[in-house]
Amino acid sequence: MTTTTDTDTAVRTLHRVFPADQILTDAGSLERYSHDDAEWAEYTAPLAVVLAQSTDDVARVVRWAGEHGVRVVPRGAGTGLSGGANAFPGSVVVSLERMNRVLEVNTDERYAVTQAGVINDALRAEVAKSGLWYPPDPASSAISTIGGNAATNAGGICCVKYGVTRDYVLGLTVVLADGEVVTLGRKTAKGVAGYDLTGLLVGSEGTLGVITEVTVKLLPLSGRDERAVIGFFPSLEAAGTAVAEISRAGIIPAALELIDHTCLVAVDEWQHLGLPGDVDTLLLCRIDERGAAGDELADRVESIFTAAGGTDVERATDPDEITRLFLARRLAYPALERLGPVLTEDICVPRKAVPTMLARIQETTRRHDVTIANIAHAGDGNLHPLIITPVGDEAAKARAKEAFDTIVADCLDLGGTVTGEHGVGLLKLPGLRAELGERVLAMHAAVKNALDPQATLNPGKAF
Amino acid sequence: MTTTTDTDTAVRTLHRVFPADQILTDAGSLERYSHDDAEWAEYTAPLAVVLAQSTDDVARVVRWAGEHGVRVVPRGAGTGLSGGANAFPGSVVVSLERMNRVLEVNTDERYAVTQAGVINDALRAEVAKSGLWYPPDPASSAISTIGGNAATNAGGICCVKYGVTRDYVLGLTVVLADGEVVTLGRKTAKGVAGYDLTGLLVGSEGTLGVITEVTVKLLPLSGRDERAVIGFFPSLEAAGTAVAEISRAGIIPAALELIDHTCLVAVDEWQHLGLPGDVDTLLLCRIDERGAAGDELADRVESIFTAAGGTDVERATDPDEITRLFLARRLAYPALERLGPVLTEDICVPRKAVPTMLARIQETTRRHDVTIANIAHAGDGNLHPLIITPVGDEAAKARAKEAFDTIVADCLDLGGTVTGEHGVGLLKLPGLRAELGERVLAMHAAVKNALDPQATLNPGKAF
Numbered sequence: 001m002t003t004t005t006d007t008d009t010a011v012r013t014l015h016r017v018f019p020a021d022q023i024l025t026d027a028g029s030l031e032r033y034s035h036d037d038a039e040w041a042e043y044t045a046p047l048a049v050v051l052a053q054s055t056d057d058v059a060r061v062v063r064w065a066g067e068h069g070v071r072v073v074p075r076g077a078g079t080g081l082s083g084g085a086n087a088f089p090g091s092v093v094v095s096l097e098r099m100n101r102v103l104e105v106n107t108d109e110r111y112a113v114t115q116a117g118v119i120n121d122a123l124r125a126e127v128a129k130s131g132l133w134y135p136p137d138p139a140s141s142a143i144s145t146i147g148g149n150a151a152t153n154a155g156g157i158c159c160v161k162y163g164v165t166r167d168y169v170l171g172l173t174v175v176l177a178d179g180e181v182v183t184l185g186r187k188t189a190k191g192v193a194g195y196d197l198t199g200l201l202v203g204s205e206g207t208l209g210v211i212t213e214v215t216v217k218l219l220p221l222s223g224r225d226e227r228a229v230i231g232f233f234p235s236l237e238a239a240g241t242a243v244a245e246i247s248r249a250g251i252i253p254a255a256l257e258l259i260d261h262t263c264l265v266a267v268d269e270w271q272h273l274g275l276p277g278d279v280d281t282l283l284l285c286r287i288d289e290r291g292a293a294g295d296e297l298a299d300r301v302e303s304i305f306t307a308a309g310g311t312d313v314e315r316a317t318d319p320d321e322i323t324r325l326f327l328a329r330r331l332a333y334p335a336l337e338r339l340g341p342v343l344t345e346d347i348c349v350p351r352k353a354v355p356t357m358l359a360r361i362q363e364t365t366r367r368h369d370v371t372i373a374n375i376a377h378a379g380d381g382n383l384h385p386l387i388i389t390p391v392g393d394e395a396a397k398a399r400a401k402e403a404f405d406t407i408v409a410d411c412l413d414l415g416g417t418v419t420g421e422h423g424v425g426l427l428k429l430p431g432l433r434a435e436l437g438e439r440v441l442a443m444h445a446a447v448k449n450a451l452d453p454q455a456t457l458n459p460g461k462a463f
Numbered sequence: 464m465t466t467t468t469d470t471d472t473a474v475r476t477l478h479r480v481f482p483a484d485q486i487l488t489d490a491g492s493l494e495r496y497s498h499d500d501a502e503w504a505e506y507t508a509p510l511a512v513v514l515a516q517s518t519d520d521v522a523r524v525v526r527w528a529g530e531h532g533v534r535v536v537p538r539g540a541g542t543g544l545s546g547g548a549n550a551f552p553g554s555v556v557v558s559l560e561r562m563n564r565v566l567e568v569n570t571d572e573r574y575a576v577t578q579a580g581v582i583n584d585a586l587r588a589e590v591a592k593s594g595l596w597y598p599p600d601p602a603s604s605a606i607s608t609i610g611g612n613a614a615t616n617a618g619g620i621c622c623v624k625y626g627v628t629r630d631y632v633l634g635l636t637v638v639l640a641d642g643e644v645v646t647l648g649r650k651t652a653k654g655v656a657g658y659d660l661t662g663l664l665v666g667s668e669g670t671l672g673v674i675t676e677v678t679v680k681l682l683p684l685s686g687r688d689e690r691a692v693i694g695f696f697p698s699l700e701a702a703g704t705a706v707a708e709i710s711r712a713g714i715i716p717a718a719l720e721l722i723d724h725t726c727l728v729a730v731d732e733w734q735h736l737g738l739p740g741d742v743d744t745l746l747l748c749r750i751d752e753r754g755a756a757g758d759e760l761a762d763r764v765e766s767i768f769t770a771a772g773g774t775d776v777e778r779a780t781d782p783d784e785i786t787r788l789f790l791a792r793r794l795a796y797p798a799l800e801r802l803g804p805v806l807t808e809d810i811c812v813p814r815k816a817v818p819t820m821l822a823r824i825q826e827t828t829r830r831h832d833v834t835i836a837n838i839a840h841a842g843d844g845n846l847h848p849l850i851i852t853p854v855g856d857e858a859a860k861a862r863a864k865e866a867f868d869t870i871v872a873d874c875l876d877l878g879g880t881v882t883g884e885h886g887v888g889l890l891k892l893p894g895l896r897a898e899l900g901e902r903v904l905a906m907h908a909a910v911k912n913a914l915d916p917q918a919t920l921n922p923g924k925a926f
Contacts, residue, residue, distance in 0.1 A: 108815040188811040189843040191880035192616045199662040220713030250683030293753035348651040352571040380652040417654035450913035
């Protein structure tokens with residue numbers, strides 16, 4: 001670690017490397033760039049923020065950092081929920097938000113090459129112009145970047161059928177810890193030339209290299225007929241039964257989302273959607289097989305919903321109507337944030353264990369005297385218990401942290417993983433230790449040390 | 464490197480670790496286990512072969528090897544085509560063929576846990592009993608093992624739609640270079656806990672750890688209606704046009720295979736299939752969408768085939784009829800092997816470059832005076848030029864090796880990769896160097912050194 005005088009000197013030298021309009025050092029900016037959406041995790045103002053405009057800019061920051069013993073925290077849009085982009089003493093944040101150009105859309109091979117700072121929805125819109133589709137759809141798709149999605153291996157709503165970010169990343173341009181730039185992966189449909197370093201970098205949360213460009217695989221935009229089926233259930237158990245039955249029937253929906261009572265009430269109190277009274281849990285299903293085959297699958301989902309005790313079962317094929325039915329899902333998070341600071345959990349359990357896990361979360365609510373609302377990618381067993389505390393209530397915040405730990409422990413007990421799609425960052429470090437064990441963590445440390453021997457890149461995150 | 468006396472002593476000590484029926488040291492066995500199906504690559508008889516029966520057996524071999532300075536070559540069924548399982552001086556082969564039990568099939572979560580030595584088709588048959596499907600289908604599926612498939616990230620015929628082995632490996636049990644056993648990955652549908660070490664081990668060709676158990680993701684067996692469409696084309700170019708048009712139309716077939724004239728003639732001369740006269744190239748397409756939507760896609764494939772100059776276009780929905788139509792594909796390799804030793808290429812180029820690459824291969828045939836037949840996973844741009852030499856003709860063998868190098872160079876020139884699905888092994892080491900460059904190879908070496916500092920596991924392979 002360098003001394004304060006050293007770092008002051010270092011920041012002065014940074015001004016020799018970049019023009020003034022690419023460096024932020026004012027207190028407001030340093031605060032704004034000091035953490036991502038995981039404010040519950042530790043953070044400190046960085047020494048400076050560099051607004052990179054090219055891969056070469058990133059390489060220059062990293063080389064400069066290496067020379068001055070400064071650590072680099074890469075940052076996309078700062079929408080992470082685990083603290084992966086939180087700054088710490090003696091660090092500089094390199095923001096890739098200005099690297100927001102889609103460089104190539106190749107319709108013959110169905111791929112796109114994009115700079116890391118392109119917003120997920122913007123990429124989706126851009127490739128749609130060429131009749132192509134980029135499936136991974138994290139709930140943050142309107143505000144998160146492809147680079148951040150790749151660094152955290154982001155999931156989303158349609159993953160249950162279409163897979164996560166890693167499944168779509170064919171290749172990367174990466175700035176390594178010594179400031180050298182490499183191209184990893186390929187643009188061909190298949191390839192097994194060497195280790196899967198592309199896949200290793202995806203989800204490594206900026207600890208092995210800074211991702212500056214991403215080559216993503218695309219699917220044809222056409223060929224899917226979307227239908228939504230929704231149903232209200234009298235209990236979490238009844239909804240859980242429906243989820244299990246859909247899986248057992250061999251139906252793979254394009255989305256299968258669960259919204260619990262606490263969440264529904266928060267949305268309804270805010271937006272007055274006129275939800276049916278006396279309901280507990282909402283399931284939202286999307287089926288996108290084409291034609292009569294898809295209609296038949298949707299019929300089966302309706303039957304399963306009804307048999308499991310679902311009421312007010314509705315069906316839609318019109319895009320606007322589907323959007324309306326999924327409205328409660330989209331509004332859930334902002335509706336809950338109105339009630340106070342939200343600590344977002346992200347666990348994934350075996351599908352069959354979803355009802356048990358939800359029951360344990362209810363028990364945790366009682367035991368720790370906290371409010372927990374649940375949104376779940378139920379078809380994946382990926383639950384997001386959202387722990388809400390009143391503004392300024394420090395005692396409640398402490399209880400929320402205890403509840404967070406209890407949920408992680410319960411998840412591991414049921415054979416789950418401590419993070420389904422948000423990443424480890426800082427918040428899940430204790431849980432990860434319990435999940436992986438010392439030997440596998442030592443493998444992580446060995447790989448990290450092999451690719452970043454000076455620990456320049458985002459040290460202390462991800463494992 | 465240990466001396467001869469040392470290794471003799473070492474092999475004697477091996478008999479203290481394993482009972483006699485798990486160690487092979489006779490000349491016949493040593494020869495049989497000294498190479499995989501890439502006889503063109505270098506190999507030497509190993510010191511001994513250990514027939515492992517458990518993960519613990521593998522751990523004991525690796526620990527013993529580390530203590531005696533012996534190298535370990537892991538081996539599944541020895542069906543590899545790049546020399547990844549070829550033995551070298553001072554090595555011991557550990558065969559996992561006896562570890563052939565499927566340990567668990569979980570219908571709720573749709574995964575199976577299998578020992579590494581289970582044959583691909585045997586796993587497929589086992590999970591089918593539970594209504595589940597394991598898609599990856601290398602041409603060697605009747606004889607290759609899941610462990611070998613994972614170690615090489617094997618592809619196959621249905622990858623064009625369903626992905627390769629890595630896309631289905633959720634978790635692994637691995638013996639590390641120091642003989643410790645770790646469990647990597649997960650059994651949940653999603654998970655981002657730590658680096659993707661599972662994906663790193665898949666395709667690492669036994670150089671980072673020995674895979675002893677594999678947890679694979681499964682799909683529902685039902686929900687697909689298979690149809691085959693075949694067509695004969697007057698030229699490679701015409702067939703290439705049809706392939707490009709299918710891609711451009713946004714159709715993703717479940718298989719799209721190309722068989723060239725040399726291959727067709729070899730099959731017909733052997734099996735007298737009564738192929739239509741005056742044809743050059745055969746395309747085989749499989750469409751598996753359900754119901755009318757699938758029928759419509761098959762109609763479009765037929766139209767595309769005909770528009771591109773295809774003749775004798777045939778269609779089948781009956782499973783036996785589909786099998787008959789795909790017969791020429793299945794018989795291609797054995798039909799060619801009747802003509803002499805076959806040097807199998809495995810390159811992958813952008814789909815659009817398939818006709819150009821095939822034209823360059825024809826040019827290579829002339830320039831190097833060799834016989835080359837082509838089978839291709841055309842929908843992926845993955846070509847298998849098969850270079851055939853007369854038995855015992857050493858001059859022809861030398862020309863074949865030159866042709867091999869020319870094809871690799873042409874593939875790189877067209878933006879392709881030197882190995883689409885067979886792996887690097889030994890045969891593709893020069894091509895890999897050209898493809899990846901020194902810095903990315905240095906990353907490989909750093910990762911290898913981090914996880915296997917004594918270079919105990921299959922050194923000299925894969926990169």
